Amino acid sequence: MSEKKKMRATIPEEEYMFPGTVDCQGCGAAYAMRLALKALGPKTMVVIPACCWSIIAGPFPTSALKMPIYHTAFETAAAVASGVKAGLSIREKEATVLAWAGDGGTFDIGVQSLSAAAERNEDFIYVCYDNEAYMNTGIQRSSATPWGAWTTTTPRKHPKDRPKKNMMEIMAAHRIPYAASATVGHPEDFVRKLKKAREIRGTRFFHVLATCPTGWRSPPELMLEVPRLAVETCVFPLYEIDNGVYSISKKPKEKLPVTEYLKVQGRFRHLTDQQIQYIQEHVDETWELLLKKEKLGRLF
Amino acid sequence: MSTVKVITGNHAASFGARDSRAEVIAAYPITPQTQIVELLSEFCADGTLKAKFIKVESEHSAMAACIGASAAGVRAYTATSAHGLALMHEMLHWAANGRHPVVMANVNRAMGPPWSIWTDQNDSLAQRDTGWLQFYCESNQEVYDTTMIAFKACEQVLLPGMLVLDAFILSHTYEPVEMPDQELIDEFLPPFDPPYKMDLDDARAFGALTTPEWYMELRYLIQEAHEKALVTVREVEKEFGETFGRYYGTLELYRCDDAEEVILIAGSTASTAKDAVDIMRKGGRKIGLARIKLFRPFPNEEIRDIASRVNKMIVIDRNVSFGNQGIFFNEIKASLYSAKNRPPVYGFVAGLGGRDMKIDDITGIVEQADTCDIEEILWWGVKL
Amino acid sequence: MSEAKFRGAHDLPPCSISVTHELTKTGNWRNSKPVFHKEKCIQCGICWKVCPNACIKLGEYPEWDMDYCKGCAVCAEECPKDAIEMEDERVMV
Numbered sequence A: 001m002s003e004k005k006k007m008r009a010t011i012p013e014e015e016y017m018f019p020g021t022v023d024c025q026g027c028g029a030a031y032a033m034r035l036a037l038k039a040l041g042p043k044t045m046v047v048i049p050a051c052c053w054s055i056i057a058g059p060f061p062t063s064a065l066k067m068p069i070y071h072t073a074f075e076t077a078a079a080v081a082s083g084v085k086a087g088l089s090i091r092e093k094e095a096t097v098l099a100w101a102g103d104g105g106t107f108d109i110g111v112q113s114l115s116a117a118a119e120r121n122e123d124f125i126y127v128c129y130d131n132e133a134y135m136n137t138g139i140q141r142s143s144a145t146p147w148g149a150w151t152t153t154t155p156r157k158h159p160k161d162r163p164k165k166n167m168m169e170i171m172a173a174h175r176i177p178y179a180a181s182a183t184v185g186h187p188e189d190f191v192r193k194l195k196k197a198r199e200i201r202g203t204r205f206f207h208v209l210a211t212c213p214t215g216w217r218s219p220p221e222l223m224l225e226v227p228r229l230a231v232e233t234c235v236f237p238l239y240e241i242d243n244g245v246y247s248i249s250k251k252p253k254e255k256l257p258v259t260e261y262l263k264v265q266g267r268f269r270h271l272t273d274q275q276i277q278y279i280q281e282h283v284d285e286t287w288e289l290l291l292k293k294e295k296l297g298r299l300f
Numbered sequence B: 001m002s003t004v005k006v007i008t009g010n011h012a013a014s015f016g017a018r019d020s021r022a023e024v025i026a027a028y029p030i031t032p033q034t035q036i037v038e039l040l041s042e043f044c045a046d047g048t049l050k051a052k053f054i055k056v057e058s059e060h061s062a063m064a065a066c067i068g069a070s071a072a073g074v075r076a077y078t079a080t081s082a083h084g085l086a087l088m089h090e091m092l093h094w095a096a097n098g099r100h101p102v103v104m105a106n107v108n109r110a111m112g113p114p115w116s117i118w119t120d121q122n123d124s125l126a127q128r129d130t131g132w133l134q135f136y137c138e139s140n141q142e143v144y145d146t147t148m149i150a151f152k153a154c155e156q157v158l159l160p161g162m163l164v165l166d167a168f169i170l171s172h173t174y175e176p177v178e179m180p181d182q183e184l185i186d187e188f189l190p191p192f193d194p195p196y197k198m199d200l201d202d203a204r205a206f207g208a209l210t211t212p213e214w215y216m217e218l219r220y221l222i223q224e225a226h227e228k229a230l231v232t233v234r235e236v237e238k239e240f241g242e243t244f245g246r247y248y249g250t251l252e253l254y255r256c257d258d259a260e261e262v263i264l265i266a267g268s269t270a271s272t273a274k275d276a277v278d279i280m281r282k283g284g285r286k287i288g289l290a291r292i293k294l295f296r297p298f299p300n301e302e303i304r305d306i307a308s309r310v311n312k313m314i315v316i317d318r319n320v321s322f323g324n325q326g327i328f329f330n331e332i333k334a335s336l337y338s339a340k341n342r343p344p345v346y347g348f349v350a351g352l353g354g355r356d357m358k359i360d361d362i363t364g365i366v367e368q369a370d371t372c373d374i375e376e377i378l379w380w381g382v383k384l
Numbered sequence C: 001m002s003e004a005k006f007r008g009a010h011d012l013p014p015c016s017i018s019v020t021h022e023l024t025k026t027g028n029w030r031n032s033k034p035v036f037h038k039e040k041c042i043q044c045g046i047c048w049k050v051c052p053n054a055c056i057k058l059g060e061y062p063e064w065d066m067d068y069c070k071g072c073a074v075c076a077e078e079c080p081k082d083a084i085e086m087e088d089e090r091v092m093v
Ligand SMILES: Cc1ncc(C[n+]2csc(CCOP(=O)(O)OP(=O)(O)O)c2C)c(N)n1
Pocket: A029, A050, A051, A052, A053, A073, A074, A075, A101, A102, A103, A104, A105, A106, A131, A132, A133, A134, A135, A136, A137, A142
């Protein structure tokens, strides 16, 4: 009797996140956690500041994760994670401490404590799931909101008029051992990078583009497709900075025009051709710069 | 064998944290607290203290890191003052509401602007409603002793505790401090072992969103813990006294047995006021002093008890609640409302921003209370 | 872990400390449900991999947990063989 063929699994099979979380349909932030925990495994403790995940993780007395979670104040993920790690080391307990914050908690209000922790090279993995706005409070702009995007505080008549802050570069400037970008459209890539990061000591930073159908005004079923388009258009390049060496994880065979990415999201609906041209130029410049950095070898 | 060192109040705090075997310290420097941090860094660097010192970038992160460490199941300590304490405010709530028995020294310093580095109590009293225990110390020895008393009591009731010392008057003044044998201290203060901690074998979510169905009950538990803390602190103080021979109490009474009037005061000014009491007693006044050591939880019963035995109470506040009166003054009056015997209570705001409080000031306040209108808001020594 | 049963304050842990994994049955959020066409399936596992909420079980063939499936249609969108079809579940009155 031949064994029945099983479905293929290209990511770890074990689940550490339960179904029944109250994230919106097609939520990239929820999916990112599912992937991250698969990659990091059961010896992980999670620190979550105020963000959509404060809700997704489940109300008292429930918890959506099989791992311990510490819910903390908005700007404190890196500081609390530092304290947790210090406490565990005193107790001689081995665990990966995972700080899990949104773009607001990372780029804006939490940037001070994150920068300090990175400068101290605290031993934790920090994942910023970036949905490019304050979603938990109803889609307000953050410094991660891209140029031209609509949010409730950057209305269509006056959309965001400053470019997205380059958080990867800010983190690299701290000379931390590892930083990587990832998206929920590239699960195997994200899992591979996390597994790699798990074996490194010191501060490891992840910048993960996480689809938010609610805030981006994109169809939920395109949860993976939208970030794939972000990578194919070079709007959001996938790369690693491993001990000062830049390496691009995915170079599009044929770079798509940014419109391919913009047009599937209602938040960019109002843009004029001229504005789209401006975005294209900015994306091209940034991409060229990244290609150059990759060629330079070790940068720090 | 115990040792005696002549040290500042700040160093008394550092030694207190060392001998309490703090396991994680996260702190940020601010005048006049800096020496606490500096000495602790040395203790950690030379291995005298087996602790992790997290050199954070702000007081907000200091408290956040202490909370993380406490959640991970270890004894956490920090120290700050004035603006640092104010910056921590959000995390002070977090520590108490999360039931983390972090202990902190706060050097009482006036709030700016204008910049002032000198003492008053507005910084710590502004944190009254955060759920922290507050201990006001009178001497360097008391700072040292109260560190371990606070750890022991706080860990029993799962609440954080703040011990308070006056800027410069204690923080930078040298006094002899007796430090008992570490073995005896270890017996008095066993290792921290909280009922819940972040544990891979018992994975729980701490602080998850809680609907109105249970939030209020969780707050009620904190109120209960504070009520219990009043008893616990007394028990711990008693045990400390029996072991080490020094006893402070939650409301310390000085020459109150036959007193007809009593001064109520907190902090190091109590020492000066005790001298003033001695002088006034020589002059024939039957006056005593009650020093508020524990401000939260508030020793209501003891306040009512002393009130029932005197004809007049004089409260000296090194603080003010703008738009109302001195904070201790208000607290004491609130305490007395349900008391059978309510003597007249006079309140004086004095010594703000480090304005000297000498014996003459105390006797002057007592004399003014003889004649002044009880409805008046009295600012002692203010130049008009 | 068992379902937490609290009658009053004294049954609670000292802080909000979660004890159970019984989450919301999000199945009733759906407007449409995934319908599986086994004959088209090549067992590639993609649907299992991409469900944001882990509602698909990995077996010989995918199995959906309809108590929780929110009907986001990510699985249907990503299936390379169109073996998953979204069927409208809304009741027309
Ligand atoms: C000090 C403080 N300010 C404001 C808030 C309100 N707040 C909660 S979550 C949030 C936005 C979070 O944005 P982000 O970090 O991007 O996470 P997302 O909600 O998008 O997942 C805000 C503004 C808060 N909790 N604390």
